[in-house]
Amino acid sequence: MIREAVVTSLDGAGRPHLAPLGLTGDAGRWIIAPFRPSTTLDNLRAVPFAVASYVDDARIFAGLVTGRRDWPLAPTEPGRPPRLAAALSHATLAVEHVEDHAERPRFLCRVESLVAHRPFEGMNRARAAVLEAAVLITRLRLLPREKIEREMDHLSIAIEKTAGPEEREAWSWLVEARERFYAPG
Ligand SMILES: Cc1cc2nc3c(=O)[nH]c(=O)nc-3n(C[C@H](O)[C@H](O)[C@H](O)COP(=O)(O)O)c2cc1C
Structure with missing residues (x-):
């Protein structure tokens, strides 16, 4: 099962980066698998935490892949990346293990917390x-x-x-x- 999320990661200076990524569910963990080259990949190596924002605003996915990067953020837990302000819910993920790979390394993540913000109002x-x-x-x-x-x-x-x-x-x-x-x- 792959869940499409907007993943926030942090670079070494604490600057957030947003990317739409598929999270693969595997035995209670979520796997983030960015193809090289990827800012998310570099960031997860520097700061081993990610936040997955679950959104129903399709403009955020379309915007991020067409160079529209300026989506409002909101803080999560201290030391963790921010979430999208528009998130219906978010999961804070801690990288537990990295499977290196020439094209597509896999970051195996434990869910630290899952927080709901707004109701989901159906498929479209x-x-x-x-x-x-x-x-x-x-x-x-x-x-x-x-x-x-x-x-x-x-x-x-x-x-x-x-x-x-x-x-x-x-x-x-x-x-x-x-x-x-x-x-x-
Ligand atoms: C719905 C959706 C799912 C995606 N899933 C992945 C993924 O699992 N792995 C990946 O490398 N790119 C995926 N992409 C493409 C990335 O969003 C895109 O390559 C992005 O620039 C990631 O690179 P970055 O970490 O450098 O920002 C997906 C894009 C969309 C719209």
Whole structure:
């Protein structure tokens, strides 16, 4: 089971870094597995704590993969990274073990605390579509253009049918990033 979260980590100077990352559940632990190169990876080696923010605002996922990094933060426990202010809940994770790997090291984390902030008000297809498309946008260099366009065309059905203004805005950022990537010159 992989849970999509926005992970906050800290560099050696205590500066926070946000990244959307999949957390893999494994026997009561969560595994963070960033592909190299990754700021999150460097940070977890320097400061072995992470905070996973669980959010329902799709703009944060779309924003982070399209260069919009300025999302309000809120403090958590002392010495731990901050969470997203928009988090419905957050988990504080302590790195217990690192499995090194040339491409994708794995950080095995214990959950120190899990705190709820706001109610979750249900699934939404457009938000799920934004999440899928955000993953595609991080793979523009790796996947064929035809696959990216076909999959986004399909995902756009959920946007047309079920999005609110925030999901439409998130979607527009992703389409814009795709168009910029394929623009000639
Ligand atoms: C929903 C979602 C899940 C992602 N999961 C991962 C992941 O598990 N590992 C990874 O390396 N990148 C993942 N990415 C891509 C990263 O967010 C992106 O590469 C980011 O820049 C991480 O690198 P950083 O630590 O340098 O910020 C995911 C992106 C999205 C939108």
